[in-house]
Amino acid sequence: EIVMTQSPATLSVSPGERATLSCRASQSVSSNLAWYQQKPGQAPRLLIYGASTRATGIPARFSGSGSGTEFTLTISSLQSEDFAVYYCQQYNNWPPTWTFGQGTKVEIK
Amino acid sequence: QVQLQESGPGLVKPSETLSLTCTVSGGSISSYYWSWIRQPAGKGLEWIGRIYTSGSTNYNPSLKSRVTMSVDTSKNQFSLKLSSVTAADTAVYYCARALYYGSGSYGYWGQGTLVTVSS
Numbered sequence: 001e002i003v004m005t006q007s008p009a010t011l012s013v014s015p016g017e018r019a020t021l022s023c024r025a026s027q028s029v030s031s032n033l034a035w036y037q038q039k040p041g042q043a044p045r046l047l048i049y050g051a052s053t054r055a056t057g058i059p060a061r062f063s064g065s066g067s068g069t070e071f072t073l074t075i076s077s078l079q080s081e082d083f084a085v086y087y088c089q090q091y092n093n094w095p096p097t098w099t100f101g102q103g104t105k106v107e108i109k
Numbered sequence: 110q111v112q113l114q115e116s117g118p119g120l121v122k123p124s125e126t127l128s129l130t131c132t133v134s135g136g137s138i139s140s141y142y143w144s145w146i147r148q149p150a151g152k153g154l155e156w157i158g159r160i161y162t163s164g165s166t167n168y169n170p171s172l173k174s175r176v177t178m179s180v181d182t183s184k185n186q187f188s189l190k191l192s193s194v195t196a197a198d199t200a201v202y203y204c205a206r207a208l209y210y211g212s213g214s215y216g217y218w219g220q221g222t223l224v225t226v227s228s
Binding site for chain 2: 001032034036042043044045046049050055087089090091092095096097098099100101102103
């Protein structure tokens, strides 16, 4: 199983500031990496796929980078609606056993 | 716009079988992989498995012995059965579809349904 490790567990950021979230895979997942945002009581929402491609309707302040085992999600200027939990997910291995990171909570500082 | 909706009992007794159905609307169920993902309260997401409309399946090895997925294309539905449940199976269960065929990223999700395992 590919283990996904996210850091930090909690990130305290002021509105308007930049947030940088990290995700590390226990082995290479190439660019088969997605990022999701989840708010309380809601299903996850896809933000980024293919490590760096924004999903439809996702604002440009969200960007993803990385390949192999190290990935980053950057929110350039946090808005009030961005405070949530963010998960990374790999979908590289075969046969598929997709795995998620444990999440990073972005909270208001 | 594809929409997914989970349905099934919210309470299941220990050792019994959890059964959920996901109804797909706004598009055909054909030619896609359909997945189940769960999330215990306050915890992260766990991929349970997926089924193609041909019936081909892939399951999480940690759950494989207890999981069965099926699809009914005539009803635009797919289903999950998880046998011999324990309290550890208490979670919100989501059905989901990949963004496009061949992708493993999930662009479409149901709202989720809470299943509690308790006597």
